[in-house]
Amino acid sequence: MLEDCLFCKIASGDMPARIVAESDRWLAFRDIDPKAPVHVLIIPREHFESLDELEEGHRSLAGELLLAAQRVAESEGIGGGYRLVANTGADAGQTVFHLHLHVLGGRAMRWPPG
Ligand code: 5GP
Ligand code: ZN
Secondary structure (H helix, E strand, O other): OOOHHHHHHHHHHHOOOOOEEOOOEEEEEOOOOOOOEEEEEEEEEOOOOOOOOHHHHHHHHHHHHHHHHHHHHOOOOOOOOOOEOOOOOOOOOOOOOOOOOEEEEEEOOOOOOO
């Protein structure tokens, strides 16, 4: 756990969040400022600043996060029509520097993103 990391605090239970699913390695909770009718964030419990910090040894964790996204989409009723986003770095719009996947759905999405 990284001190002063918002998502580490959510993972440890020090900060409240609306959790929708969890395992020993990841946590899924509702975004505080949803950008779509369904907007869930999936984080590894272990702290990584972004996707860029994952290495070969994290293959199974990376796969688990993807499968978690698929299952959350299904349980939220948007299976078959959702967007998965991993903003990586400030230029991509990352604002919380603990790796997370956005699962967005429940409305039509535009492309390309801003
Ligand atoms: P990023 O911009 O880094 O890709 O996404 C960070 C996301 O975290 C944003 O969508 C933002 O609304 C969400 N967020 C920021 N602070 C909190 C919080 O305290 N609780 C929850 N549940 N989401 C948060
Ligand atoms: Zn963290």
